[in-house]
Amino acid sequence: MAGRLQNKVALITGAGSGIGLESSILFAREGANVLLVDINIEAAEKGAALITQRYPNVKALATKADVGKEADIKAAVDKAVNEFGRLDVMFNNAGIMHPADDNALNTEEHIWDLTMQINLKGVWWGCKYAILAMRENPTDESKGLHTGGSIINTASFVAIVGAATPQLAYTASKGGVLAMTRELAMVHAREGIRLNSLCPGPLKTPLLMDFLNTAEKRDRRMIHLPMGRFGEAVELAKAALFLASDDSSYMTGTDFNVDGGLTSAYVTPIGEPTLPPPVSLTIE
Numbered sequence: 001m002a003g004r005l006q007n008k009v010a011l012i013t014g015a016g017s018g019i020g021l022e023s024s025i026l027f028a029r030e031g032a033n034v035l036l037v038d039i040n041i042e043a044a045e046k047g048a049a050l051i052t053q054r055y056p057n058v059k060a061l062a063t064k065a066d067v068g069k070e071a072d073i074k075a076a077v078d079k080a081v082n083e084f085g086r087l088d089v090m091f092n093n094a095g096i097m098h099p100a101d102d103n104a105l106n107t108e109e110h111i112w113d114l115t116m117q118i119n120l121k122g123v124w125w126g127c128k129y130a131i132l133a134m135r136e137n138p139t140d141e142s143k144g145l146h147t148g149g150s151i152i153n154t155a156s157f158v159a160i161v162g163a164a165t166p167q168l169a170y171t172a173s174k175g176g177v178l179a180m181t182r183e184l185a186m187v188h189a190r191e192g193i194r195l196n197s198l199c200p201g202p203l204k205t206p207l208l209m210d211f212l213n214t215a216e217k218r219d220r221r222m223i224h225l226p227m228g229r230f231g232e233a234v235e236l237a238k239a240a241l242f243l244a245s246d247d248s249s250y251m252t253g254t255d256f257n258v259d260g261g262l263t264s265a266y267v268t269p270i271g272e273p274t275l276p277p278p279v280s281l282t283i284e
C-alpha cells in the first residue's frame with residue numbers, strides 16, 4: 001500500500017531531536033524523501049542514517065543550518081530541491097526555550113532578540129523559501145504529485161493559554177507564529193499552498209525536560225494536564241503527518257492543538273492514567 005507521503009519531499013527543521021526526529025522517521029516510513037535540518041549536524045546525521053538503514057526505498061539527507069540565519073534556510077531549501085527535485089512539505093519546527101527567558105522585568109533584551117530570531121524570524125524565512133520552491137513544484141498526477149505544498153509551523157499551547165511560570169519571549173514568539181501562519185494561509189490559499197500551526201502541549205523532550213529539572217517544577221505543570229502525563233514527541237509527529245499529507249487538503253490557517261486536552265481544561269481528573277504513552281519511533 002502506498003504511504004501517505006509517497007513520492008513527496010519533506011524538509012524538517014530541528015530534526016535532530018524530539019518532534020523533528022520522530023517526524024523525520026514517520027514521514028520517511030510514509031514514503032517521503034526527507035532532508036533533516038538541524039544546528040546540531042551530528043544529531044541530524046544520526047537520524048538520517050537510521051532512516052537510510054531502516055527504509056531503503058526513500059532517501060534521507062542531513063544538513064546543518066541555523067534557522068535564525070536567512071542564508072542557512074535558503075541553502076537548506078535549495079538543497080532539498082536540488083537533491084530531491086521538489087519540496088512538498090516544509091516543517092518549520094526548530095525552536096528554543098532559553099533558560100534566562102523570564103517575566104517582563106527580568107528578561108534581558110538579548111534573550112528576547114535571540115528567541116525571536118530563531119522562533120519567529122526563522123519560521124518566516126522557512127515559509128518564504130518554501131513558498132518560492134512550492135510554486136515551482138512539477139505536477140505528476142500518476143505519482144500523486146502536484147504544485148503547491150503543506151507548510152507546518154510549530155507554535156505552542158503557551159500561545160493560547162497564559163502561564164504564571166513565564167517565559168515571555170518564548171510565549172510572544174509562539175503567538176507570532178500563530179498570527180503569521182494564519183495570515184500566510186489566507187494569502188496563499190488559492191495556489192495550493194496550505195499553512196497550519198501545530199500547537200504541542202508540554203512534552204517529554206529535552207527542550208522542556210532540561211528546564212523542568214526538579215520534581216516540584218514537573219508537578220506544578222502536571223496538575224494542569226487532563227491525561228495525567230506529559231506528551232510524547234511521536235504523538236506530535238503523527239499529527240504533523242496528517243497536516244503534511246493530502247488527508248488534510250481542506251485545512252489551512254488552523255491552530256492545531258495536540259495537547260492532551262490542556263487548552264480545554266478547567267478542573268482536571270485525579271488518579272493515574274490508564275493507558276501507557278506510545279513508544280518512540282527511534283526504537284523499533
Ligand SMILES: NC(=O)c1ccc[n+]([C@@H]2O[C@H](COP(=O)([O-])OP(=O)(O)OC[C@H]3O[C@@H](n4cnc5c(N)ncnc54)[C@H](O)[C@@H]3O)[C@@H](O)[C@H]2O)c1
Binds near residue numbers: 201202206
Ligand atoms: N517540548 C515541549 O514541551 C514543546 C511544547 C510546545 C512547543 N514545542 C516546540 O516544538 C518544537 C520542537 O521542540 P522539541 O520539544 O522537539 O525540542 P528538542 O529540544 O527535542 O528539539 C529541538 C531541536 O531543534 C534544534 N535547534 C535548536 N535551535 C536551532 C536553530 N537555531 N537552528 C536549527 N535547529 C535548531 C536542536 O538542536 C534540537 O535538535 C520547538 O519549536 C518547541 O518550541 C515544544
